[in-house]
Amino acid sequence: MNVARKRSAAAAVIGLGESTFSRKSDKTARAHAVDACLGAVSDAGLKVAEIDGLLLNRSPIEPSSVLPLHLKRDIGLGDLSLLASIEAEGSSAIQMIQYAALAIGAGMVEKVLCVFADAPVGATGAGDAYSISMNLIGLDGWDERHGLIGATGGFALSVQRYFHLYGADSNALFEAAAADREWAALNPKAFLRKPLDKDEYFASRWIVEPLRLFDCAYPVNGAVAVIVSSADRATDGLNPPVYLHGFGQGHSGARNFAGDEPEIQTGAEIAGRNLFDGLGTTPGAFDFCELYNPFSITTILALEGYGFCKPGEGADFIADGATRPGGKLPANTGGGHLSSYYLQGMTPVHEAIVQIRGQGGERQAPSTNLGLVTGFGGRMEYHSAMAVSPHRDI
Amino acid sequence: MGSRLDDEPTKDVNPVVSEILRRAKTGELCCLSCAAGCGATDYAARICPVCGKSVELRPVSGHGRIHSYSVFHTQYNSKLPAPYTVLLVELEEGPRLAVVFDRGGESPPKVGDAVVFSGADDGIVRFSMA
Numbered sequence A: 001m002n003v004a005r006k007r008s009a010a011a012a013v014i015g016l017g018e019s020t021f022s023r024k025s026d027k028t029a030r031a032h033a034v035d036a037c038l039g040a041v042s043d044a045g046l047k048v049a050e051i052d053g054l055l056l057n058r059s060p061i062e063p064s065s066v067l068p069l070h071l072k073r074d075i076g077l078g079d080l081s082l083l084a085s086i087e088a089e090g091s092s093a094i095q096m097i098q099y100a101a102l103a104i105g106a107g108m109v110e111k112v113l114c115v116f117a118d119a120p121v122g123a124t125g126a127g128d129a130y131s132i133s134m135n136l137i138g139l140d141g142w143d144e145r146h147g148l149i150g151a152t153g154g155f156a157l158s159v160q161r162y163f164h165l166y167g168a169d170s171n172a173l174f175e176a177a178a179a180d181r182e183w184a185a186l187n188p189k190a191f192l193r194k195p196l197d198k199d200e201y202f203a204s205r206w207i208v209e210p211l212r213l214f215d216c217a218y219p220v221n222g223a224v225a226v227i228v229s230s231a232d233r234a235t236d237g238l239n240p241p242v243y244l245h246g247f248g249q250g251h252s253g254a255r256n257f258a259g260d261e262p263e264i265q266t267g268a269e270i271a272g273r274n275l276f277d278g279l280g281t282t283p284g285a286f287d288f289c290e291l292y293n294p295f296s297i298t299t300i301l302a303l304e305g306y307g308f309c310k311p312g313e314g315a316d317f318i319a320d321g322a323t324r325p326g327g328k329l330p331a332n333t334g335g336g337h338l339s340s341y342y343l344q345g346m347t348p349v350h351e352a353i354v355q356i357r358g359q360g361g362e363r364q365a366p367s368t369n370l371g372l373v374t375g376f377g378g379r380m381e382y383h384s385a386m387a388v389s390p391h392r393d394i
Numbered sequence B: 001m002g003s004r005l006d007d008e009p010t011k012d013v014n015p016v017v018s019e020i021l022r023r024a025k026t027g028e029l030c031c032l033s034c035a036a037g038c039g040a041t042d043y044a045a046r047i048c049p050v051c052g053k054s055v056e057l058r059p060v061s062g063h064g065r066i067h068s069y070s071v072f073h074t075q076y077n078s079k080l081p082a083p084y085t086v087l088l089v090e091l092e093e094g095p096r097l098a099v100v101f102d103r104g105g106e107s108p109p110k111v112g113d114a115v116v117f118s119g120a121d122d123g124i125v126r127f128s129m130a
Ligand SMILES: [Zn+2]
Pocket: B034, B035, B036, B037, B038, B039, B048, B049, B050, B051, B052, B053
């Protein structure tokens, strides 16, 4: 039976705010965060004094001083009943919303502001900010010593492994990147909107082979904030509520050891199972999805991991049009991390809210009764997912 | 990050890394293995995932296969001029380790190819085609 249990959402997103998104080193992450927070408060039709909870998320490669608890003072918040910084890499944005919903359900707090801010683009671009070690092997300093640098290096290993296991090649990555660009063309706020030509893709420079420039996220400086409220109070605002129907986290235990495949055995399967079991439903129930996708390969792995298609079939699923404009499962409808903008976990969260509210303009998905939003950290081992809907009861 | 690579291995903060590198320089590659005899485990383990007892360094044969690889086109430090290839090698004992491909004019590596430990004179563990 694919029929979901009848369920009623307990919490909803009632406010969405964003700073300007910029490719210039003009403002600090903290200043962007203030803009996004105040934007969310006004978008929700609230007064700052009505916010009684604040959750912060900074980039995992930045120190805590970039987005300190003192942000509370910057935005004029008074006494609070909830305040914390959440750090679980790219799975943090959804985790913030999950913990806000849980705290509201537990009676701790009523209106929780959740904000992510980052300013990776400096005077020489954003490359330096991402030349970090992922510590894949698990010996301090080992990866750097052996030249295994950056998230791109880690994901390049995933790509090569994927190619080997499924007989795929760079055409698979091109399809994922090109599909995102098709959506971005319809999103006035996306940064890369020109259709991605196959020759242009293949001519783009290697970042870490087999990943090319157009396989990688487009970083910007900026911030996104949302406000989570109880569902009972969600209709008082200025915008349609985005009801939160379920959450699932999944953190993979796959090791760098014979028999395990950490390159493709990600946390998605676990997070998906937790989410779908909680909802009493299957991937087929979702009308659209917003996937955390800093690299082209991760869209493919997420579609497979969350069960929208079989392992090894993600690229064909995309090439056949399923996730593209007009397809049966619109995915990354704003252009995703590759073509719209990279603000870590908030990129998919932001777009999901726009879609549920019906504010997608040219890129509005035809059906948005149930949407999947995902986030991940590490090399996809840390996953979070949530189900969103414009309907309180589904 | 770059500066750490140019340091002597013995100055590494993690004593396990220092010891692996010290022994690798003498031609003996080691992996982490259960002190109570459960066998080899991954390099991230700090206790045996099977029995929970401590792990210790044990020599391996130095033979393995390429689990995956990637080619870096940016130079991050003086010992690794670009382009260079990082291999994720699955040792025949089971653990996987990132090493640098010691190419001697051979054809490019492929996943599944047999490779062998070829030395770590400069503090970087290198493998070549078997
Ligand atoms: Zn043991």
